[in-house]
Amino acid sequence: MRSSASRLSLWLLLTPFLLWIVLLVLLPHLQMLRVSFQVRESWDTLDWGFQQYQNFFSESYYWRTFVRTGVMSLFTTFLTLIIAFPIAWYIARLARGRSKGLLFLACLIPFWASELVRTYGWMILLRESGVFSAWLQALGWADGPVEMLYNDVAVIIGLVYNGLLFMVVPLVTTLEGMDENLVEAGYDLGGGHFTVLREIVVPWAMPGIVSGCIVVFMLTLGSYLTPILMGGKDSAWFTQQIFTQFITRFNWEQGAALGVLLLVLSSLIVWIGLRVTGQSLRKVMG
Amino acid sequence: MTSESDLSCSGLVRRFGDNAAVDHVSLNVPAGTFFSILGPSGCGKTTLLRLLAGFDRPDEGEIRIRGQRMNEVPPNRRPVNMVFQHLALFPTMSVGDNIAYGLKRRGVPAAERQKRVARVLEQVGLPGTENRNPQQLSGGQRQRVALARCLVLEPTLLLLDEPLGALDLKLREQMKVELKHLQKAFGTTFVYITHDQSEAMVMSDQVAVMKNGRFDQVAPPEELYREPATPFVAGFVGDNNRLAGELVSVREGLAEVRLDDGGLVRGRMASQAPAVGERAELFVRPESLVLAGEALKPDFSTVQASVDTTLFDGANSRVEVTSSGQTLFARLPQDGSAPALSEGATLQLGWDPMLARVFPAGGA
Numbered sequence: 079m080r081s082s083a084s085r086l087s088l089w090l091l092l093t094p095f096l097l098w099i100v101l102l103v104l105l106p107h108l109q110m111l112r113v114s115f116q117v118r119e120s121w122d123t124l125d126w127g128f129q130q131y132q133n134f135f136s137e138s139y140y141w142r143t144f145v146r147t148g149v150m151s152l153f154t155t156f157l158t159l160i161i162a163f164p165i166a167w168y169i170a171r172l173a174r175g176r177s178k179g180l181l182f183l184a185c186l187i188p189f190w191a192s193e194l195v196r197t198y199g200w201m202i203l204l205r206e207s208g209v210f211s212a213w214l215q216a217l218g219w220a221d222g223p224v225e226m227l228y229n230d231v232a233v234i235i236g237l238v239y240n241g242l243l244f245m246v247v248p249l250v251t252t253l254e255g256m257d258e259n260l261v262e263a264g265y266d267l268g269g270g271h272f273t274v275l276r277e278i279v280v281p282w283a284m285p286g287i288v289s290g291c292i293v294v295f296m297l298t299l300g301s302y303l304t305p306i307l308m309g310g311k312d313s314a315w316f317t318q319q320i321f322t323q324f325i326t327r328f329n330w331e332q333g334a335a336l337g338v339l340l341l342v343l344s345s346l347i348v349w350i351g352l353r354v355t356g357q358s359l360r361k362v363m364g
Numbered sequence: 365m366t367s368e369s370d371l372s373c374s375g376l377v378r379r380f381g382d383n384a385a386v387d388h389v390s391l392n393v394p395a396g397t398f399f400s401i402l403g404p405s406g407c408g409k410t411t412l413l414r415l416l417a418g419f420d421r422p423d424e425g426e427i428r429i430r431g432q433r434m435n436e437v438p439p440n441r442r443p444v445n446m447v448f449q450h451l452a453l454f455p456t457m458s459v460g461d462n463i464a465y466g467l468k469r470r471g472v473p474a475a476e477r478q479k480r481v482a483r484v485l486e487q488v489g490l491p492g493t494e495n496r497n498p499q500q501l502s503g504g505q506r507q508r509v510a511l512a513r514c515l516v517l518e519p520t521l522l523l524l525d526e527p528l529g530a531l532d533l534k535l536r537e538q539m540k541v542e543l544k545h546l547q548k549a550f551g552t553t554f555v556y557i558t559h560d561q562s563e564a565m566v567m568s569d570q571v572a573v574m575k576n577g578r579f580d581q582v583a584p585p586e587e588l589y590r591e592p593a594t595p596f597v598a599g600f601v602g603d604n605n606r607l608a609g610e611l612v613s614v615r616e617g618l619a620e621v622r623l624d625d626g627g628l629v630r631g632r633m634a635s636q637a638p639a640v641g642e643r644a645e646l647f648v649r650p651e652s653l654v655l656a657g658e659a660l661k662p663d664f665s666t667v668q669a670s671v672d673t674t675l676f677d678g679a680n681s682r683v684e685v686t687s688s689g690q691t692l693f694a695r696l697p698q699d700g701s702a703p704a705l706s707e708g709a710t711l712q713l714g715w716d717p718m719l720a721r722v723f724p725a726g727g728a
Contacts, residue, residue: 259452262419265439266446267513268469277465281456 107341114334130335140319140336147316148343150230151298154237158245158294159287161238166249166286171258182250185243193240197307200236201227204308228310236304241294248293252286253279288355289362292348299344316340368430370395370520370553371416376425378411385411386422387577393521393555393570398547400564401557403574404600409557412574413523416555417446429520440469445514446523450530451506453498459485459509460494466517484516488546504535511543515550524556528563540566561601565589573597594636595723598647605653605692607667608725611644619722621646625688629665631720643725650682652719653694655711664714667692671705685713 117127134140169181188196203209204226214220226232260282264274280287305315320340323333352359371393378386385408393399401409414420416427418439427434434442445466454462463481472480485491488508498506507527514522528536528543544567547554558564564571565585572582573596581593592598599606607629609621619633621644631646638644654660669685669692681696683705694713705711 257450257452259448259450260454262417262439263446263448263452263454264465265419266417266444267466267517268440269465270440270469273469278454278456281454284456 110334110337113330114338116331118331130332131339133332134335134339143314143316143319144339144343146314147299148347150234151237151295152347154234154241154298155291155295157234158238158241159291162242162245162249162290165242166246166253169246170250170253171256185246188239189243193301193303194307196240197236197304200232200239200308204232204235227308228312230309230313233305233309233313233315236308237298237301240301240304241297244293244297245290248286248290249283250286252283256282284355284357285362288351288357291351292362295347295351296344299340368395369393370430371399371555372428373416374426374428376412376415376427377423378408378415378420379423384577386415388425389574389577389579390425391572391579391582393553395553396551397569398544398554398556398567400568400571401555401574402561402564402571402601403557403559405559407574408577409559409574410525413446413525413555413557416521417444417523418442443520444523445517445519445521446525447510447514447527449525449527451510451527453506453510453513455498457498458494459490459496459498459501462498462509463494463513463516466513470517480516484512487515487549488512503531504539507531507539511546515546515552519552522552522554524554526558526560528558528560536563543567565601571601573600575600592647592721593634595634595645595647598721598723603650603693604647605650607646607648607687607690607692609644609646611638611640611642611722613640618717619644619646621722623667623688627667627688629667629720630717631665631722632718634721634723636723638722638724644722645725646720646722648715648720650693651695652715653692653713654715655683655694655697655713660712660714661716663717665717665720666712666714669711669713671707671709671711673707674705685711687713 114130115126115128117125117129119125134144165185169178169185173181191199201208205211206223206225206227208226210226211220211224214224215222256279260278261274264278269277300317302315302317302321305313306318309315316336317340320333320336323329323336352362369392372391374390376386376389377384387408389412391399401412403409411420415422418434418437422435429443434444454465457465460478460481463484464477467477467480481494482491485493488511490505490508490512493501493505493509498509501509510527511522524543528539531539540563543554543556547567556564556567565588568585570582571585571588573580573588575596581588581597583591583593588597588601592601598604607621607623609623609629611619612622612628613620614633617633618630620628620630622628629646631648654664660666667687669687672684672686672691674683674696675681679698682693683696685692685694692713
């Protein structure tokens with residue numbers, strides 16, 4: 079009686095989780111995998127094959143965009159880490175009491191608005207008739223309006239901004255747990271600033287660094303709005319290709335194949351990242 | 365050992381706001397000695413140690429190590445290493461890498477590094493543990509790794525910040541002796557801070573007793589015990605009984621104190637002496653008190669007391685008594701010759717006035 083009751087409560091607890099995993103994660107992906115291997119022969123006949131994957135490799139525009147998206151996402155992740163680390167260090171180790179909470183809040187506030195609003199914010203600053211352009215002209219450093227939008231730099235600025243919080247949070251968490259004496263011991267035994275950072279702080283923060291990098295990389299790789307709004311029509315982000323296939327060209331088979339490839343790419347890079355840094359997913363996410 | 369001093373400080377002051385955590389401290393530590401700074405928590409001893417290590421700068425005064433002024437030298441350039449209270453072994457490195465860290469910073473080549481790490485591990489009694497992770501070691505072993513990590517650099521001065529505090533009692537007793545032996549074997553000058561008077565007494569050549577940012581007394585352990593310079597030292601170092609009264613006369617260094625219940629007792633006058641007619645405190649150690657009848661000599665001072673309880677603790681067995689409202693402890697003789705002391709029984713306690721000390725009241 080008791081055991082059946084506890085078993086029932088276990089199932090009740092597990093049900094939402096199982097529903098989520100099966101309906102929202104497993105099923106759509108399996109469906110997409112299936113669609114990606116279907117070749118449409120005519121309007122009502124389907125065959126199985128690798129046609130869509132062959133298209134990807136034979137059409138250079140596809141795989142170039144793919145590689146470009148991957149490389150730019152890696153670069154964005156790296157840049158986010160470089161910017162977030164000093165911020166996290168300050169919040170975790172130097173700020174005290176109220177100022178610590180305020181700084182954390184300052185990082186959080188932009189995320190009360192949607193990605194769309196945040197991106198428009200940057201567009202107001204960077205566009206030809208925008209704030210920065212006006213300042214440059216007012217200061218006499220530019221003769222006419224300067225267009226700072228619609229290039230790769232603008233895209234990366236937007237992406238870094240969107241990823242920053244997700245890098246800062248895990249970094250603050252790991253750095254807060256570090257014993258101050260470890261840093262002091264690093265100096266005491268003859269290390270300089272750089273040595274202490276490289277030999278003691280970074281190895282200690284590695285779980286936070288890796289988990290922050292994974293989240294930011296995934297977000298960046300899969301982002302759609304920021305590249306399209308800040309990069310303009312030439313931004314060529316891989317998610318746009320998928321969107322085009324599904325919505326514009328109504329070629330679900332090709333879109334599904336590209337989606338599967340994106341999933342494989344992100345999983346592969348995360349796996350490589352974990353291997354290179356010697357971390358395990360359990361340690362990083364736990 | 366020469367008498368050349370490894371560390372000398374003069375007039376060190378470190379203030380936090382209005383409060384001087386270290387207040388005009390001067391000290392001199394001869395090369396190769398074990399120097400302890402003993403004090404209750406909050407007395408400024410950790411602040412003093414951090415000044416020596418270079419993590420903090422003094423507001424006034426000068427720190428010299430082997431004659432070299434150190435005030436402006438950052439911690440990584442000082443010939444000083446520190447064993448932290450919680451050891452601060454680098455958890456992301458193996459034992460070998462922990463020890464090699466400092467050598468690496470000095471540019472010692474890898475082969476030489478390996479040799480020196482192996483040698484120092486052998487010296488601290490942990491040969492062949494280079495590849496172990498610090499977390500896999502026991503508390504005592506980690507302690508030794510932390511020591512080895514510093515000693516491999518052959519510092520002029522090794523600072524130790526209560527490193528035994530985290531160990532259990534048995535291991536602490538063992539490490540006390542071991543630390544002293546290691547210090548002798550390496551010949552390095554140790555500056556050790558602790559709030560545990562037994563640690564300081566057992567290990568040190570010299571002990572400085574610190575209170576409210578100042579040194580009350582700097583002396584070898586035995587002198588500290590036998591000739592405390594201040595009432596604080598008398599009360600803090602070792603067990604002591606305290607009897608309050610009024611100083612009535614002083615003759616040939618012997619002070620006579622009228623206790624609050626009217627009894628007259630005597631003890632040696634401390635250098636810091638009260639004037640006749642002032643309140644005074646007489647300190648007498650439990651082992652100096654003799655139970656009446658035992659070996660009571662005519663010139664001994666005596667008080668009447670009633671037995672509260674006996675505390676059996678092997679060689680350290682004591683009897684707790686009350687005399688004119690004050691609790692006293694007396695050591696029980698070791699041969700079991702003590703009379704049966706039933707609760708409430710009255711007895712006479714006596715002491716040789718030369719073994720008691722009289723200080724002005726209210727010192728601590």
